[in-house]
Amino acid sequence: MGRITLNQVTKSFGDVNVIPPLDLEIDEGEFVVFVGPSGCGKSTLLRLIAGLEDVTSGRIDIDGQDATALPPAKRQLAMVFQSYALYPHMSVRKNIAFPLKMAKMDKAEIDRRVGNAAKVLNLSDYIDRRPGQLSGGQRQRVAIGRAIVREPAAFLFDEPLSNLDAALRVGMRLEISELHNRLKTTMVYVTHDQVEAMTMADKIVVLNAGVIEQVGSPLELYRSPRNTFVAGFIGSPKMNLFGEAEAAKHNAATMGVRPEHIQVSAESGDWKGTVGVAEHLGSDTFFHVHDTGLADDPITVRAGGEVSLHNGDTVYLTPEADKVHRFDADGARIA
Secondary structure, eight states: OOOOEEEEEEETTTTTTEEEEEEEETTHHHHHHHHTTSSHHHHHHHHHTTTTSSSSSEEEEEEEOOOOOGGGGGGGGEESSSSSSOOOOOHHHHHHHHHHTTTTOHHHHHHHEEEEEEEEHHOOOGGGGGGGGGOHHHHHHHHHHHTTTTSSSSSHHHHOOOOTTTHHHHHHHHHHHHHHHHHHEEEEEESOHHHHHHHHOOOOEEEEEEEEEEEEOHHHHHHHHHHHHHHHSSSSSEEEEEEEHHTTTTEEEEEEEEEEGGEEEESSOOOOEEEEEEEOOOEEEEEEEESSSSOOOEEEEEETOOOOOOOTOOEEEEEGGGGOOOOOOSSSSSO
């Protein structure tokens, strides 16, 4: 259960084509993340799968059945939105049970499913509280619980962590990943945060203006980006990209080097520069090097946390030769 296939799916709003013809396979049990900048079409694509938007053309299959024209309630999918959308006057128990009561399910079965969901999400101690008595992370877990009790073929998450602070985001990221490991159910997750994508996904779908730029595992995208868009989007800090003369030395129109693949010396190297901002994070140090004579200043470098570099220091940088990425004039990767 939970295999989703998109075949030549398109979406237009009037004369504006936001999703050109698109093909995608989501396998049963996969955790798939749609990632890309704002306006790239990732939420629209999720809503097409959910049935909340009608496709302009093409076909969507769920577990081998044509679901293109099915209403959301008939697709066996459960969606978790950015806003918790909880009923403030209802307890956690009643919020989680609500979709089952609307379906007129037997009370004993409702109680069983709600109890199981609460246990899985560590909500058993809060089952009789109302949303106003919960933290943001707990409220998000209630929203997920309301999806779990439906026992769907797949879960759809639309930027569910956007309203949480940084610490809660990290905690909920782990909880959702652990939930996927326990349930083994297909999950499709939308985010603009590539760190979320890298840490959670089995498979990442990178979108740009409605077009799929690349599909692959996090490490596949990181190690072998198909083009300069993926190279510049995946990775934190992002890859350094150089054009013009520097790339020509590597027989490319554009060359890329990740911050951790640049060697630093106080004595000699390919590029001489001046340290600007240095970010000391304990385990790592990120510093930004200016005045290298390259058109693509500053260069971002990642070094160990013990490296002592400060604003104004002179440094020499050398890219690791076997870690240089090459791209042609169209931005496509050169093997």
